[in-house]
Amino acid sequence: MTDKYDVLVIGSGPGGYVAAIRAAQHGLRTAVIERDRLGGICLNWGCIPTKALLHGADVAHTLANLRPLGFTASGIEFDITQLVEFSRGVSGRLSDGIGYLMKKNGVDVITGTAKLIDKGVVGVRSGKDESVPATEYRADHIILATGARPRSIPGVTPDGERVWTYFDALVPTELPKSLLVIGSGAIGVEFASLYRDLGSEVTIVEVAPQIMPVEDAAVAAHVRRQFEKRGITIRTGASVSDLTVGTDSVAVTVTSTDGTVEEVTVDRVLVAAGIQGNVEDLGLEDIGVEVDRSFVTTDQWCRTTAFGVYAIGDVAGGPCLAHKASHEGVLCVDKLAGAEHVVPLDKDYVPGCTYARPQVASLGLTEDQARGTGRRLQIGQFDLQASGKALAIGEADGFVKTIFDADSGELIGAHMVGPDVTEQIQGFGIARSLEATGDDLAEVIFAHPTLSEAMHESVLAALGRPINM
Missing domain, CATH: 3.30.390.30 (FAD/NAD-linked reductase, C-terminal dimerisation domain)
Structure with missing residues (x-):
């Protein structure tokens, strides 16, 4: 017999787990489906662990600037594996905390990979064996909260060793002597600042005319000046046109819009050129969910083009921020539950934060x-x-x-x-x-x-x- 829920949430990131809790608060029978760890990318591989690492960078900056305050220190050693261990410990603790919140609010947690197989029906597989039938669950309302992942760049293939995504940059086994960052959005700028404070030589390559393209021009110009004072090399109006991975380095060809070509050799390359929605293998096209450039199309109430299916957070498009996802989770559930005084989200006024220095x-x-x-x-x-x-x-x-x-x-x-x-x-x-x-x-x-x-x-x-x- 197929289990029946009022609300099924696919994904347990800051949008999904918040939506699940809010649905339970409305008295709706709710389950969240997660294929990996509770908390999603933000908690496990994004917002939280990066802030833990950036705290370490702040400590490094403080230690390097003690003398004006009358302090001197010697014999200070740095072990990046210890900082990474601290970061992972913070994420693990919070992930366990979300498990507690699910139990406290009566939300069922279903472990596995979800796929929409019919109207109001979700199949979940706990393994990769296609011969094993998926367990089916039914729901009146299905909320997609599957998040997003790093966007790929033609000719630049992350290998986890020399060419990184932000997942790799979060768990380095050693501190690179030099790092080239492709992209200067929040992710790229944060990692550039982090690795520079820890001692790496850093270069940023940004195709737009200014770094931090979504920010006010005066703010972006100020950050650029501060970064360059710190020894960070910045190339705007430029792109990586070629990349060759060697045994102990990466050779990068940087081409500017004016035709200038520069050859740069670094220890590591970090690809931070945006994200794309996790919409593959969900069965969206079979039930009529419209997807535009890897993101699910929604209306002001997070409803997709398929009745009874909603999308929140990064998979529903920008701004791709954890707090926007959480807000949409509450908004979406309140509306489907018939709550009064629900107000649509004005995306222009979602605060954006970049935790660099x-x-x-x-x-x-x-x-x-x-x-x-x-x-x-x-x-x-x-x-x-x-x-x-x-x-x-x-x-x-x-x-x-x-x-x-x-x-x-x-x-x-x-x-x-x-x-x-x-x-x-x-x-x-x-x-x-x-x-x-x-x-x-x-x-x-x-x-x-x-x-x-x-x-x-x-x-x-x-x-x-x-x-x-």
Whole structure:
């Protein structure tokens, strides 16, 4: 007899496990299907382990800059295998925690590989033997949360040894003397910053005219300057046109849009040129789920083109961020459960965070995008060189930029670069959610001395009322 559920979630990443918990909270009989470890890519191979490694990089940076604070240290040794072990331990602990949450909320966990075999029917195989019949499960609602994986580049084939994906970069057995990173989105920039702080020589190759192409141009330019001060070589408007793997190195041909050709030899190459949705072998085409450029097509309620099938998170397209996936998980389930006051996601205002040094955080439109709307704008910027707290901690390279609609006072963009900005961006998110105007934010009292005062000063600058600049 086929097991029957109200909701079946395929994938247990930050979208899938959150959707499963929310469905159980609605009193729906729910199961999550996972072929690997609970937590998905974010917890096991993405967000969490990279932050653990980046914490190690921050420690390395601190140790290298002790003298201005009156400290000296000698005999310090670094073992990258120990840092990797710490990172994997953090992921393992959190994965076990998700198992506890599933049990606590009464969500069944089904281990295996899922495939949609008919309307409302999912087959699950626990092994690769095709001769063994799949176990069938039925559900009124099926939520796809299968995530995404690194996008391949023609002529560049990761081998796990000399040519890495971010999976390989998370578990190195030794620190490479030199690393070339293809792509300068959040993944590429974070790993470039990480490996540079740990001692590797790093080169970034980016096909777009600026690094961090989705960020505000001023932010991207600031990060580039800071990276180059740290000795990171950056080639924008360039691509890898040839790659030859040797026994102990990789020879890379970098071709610029102006025709300039450069030969670079490095220990390792990291491919960080975007991601593609995990849509293969799910049976989507057989039940009428539309896929566009590897991502499932959805409407504002996460519904696909097949009745009763939904998609959330990375597999449903950008922005490919864990918190966007979690939000969609709740939104999707609340809507299918008939909850009141469900609000569609405005993807333009999902905060983006990059945990490099310096950190970058943003939401809403960039300055160029905002000017393209034809609105009258009020734009304010505050430099952290005028922040007492930033100077006190020796991290005063950065700024906060805010963009308002001059007529309505609406906050339409916020861009931050500097220390701990990823911990502050939610302040602008809350402001936008509550429809606070620039005048409203100007009246908020920010504690002194804090890094977040720069947010307030940026707002005041946009209103033509700067105090500390």
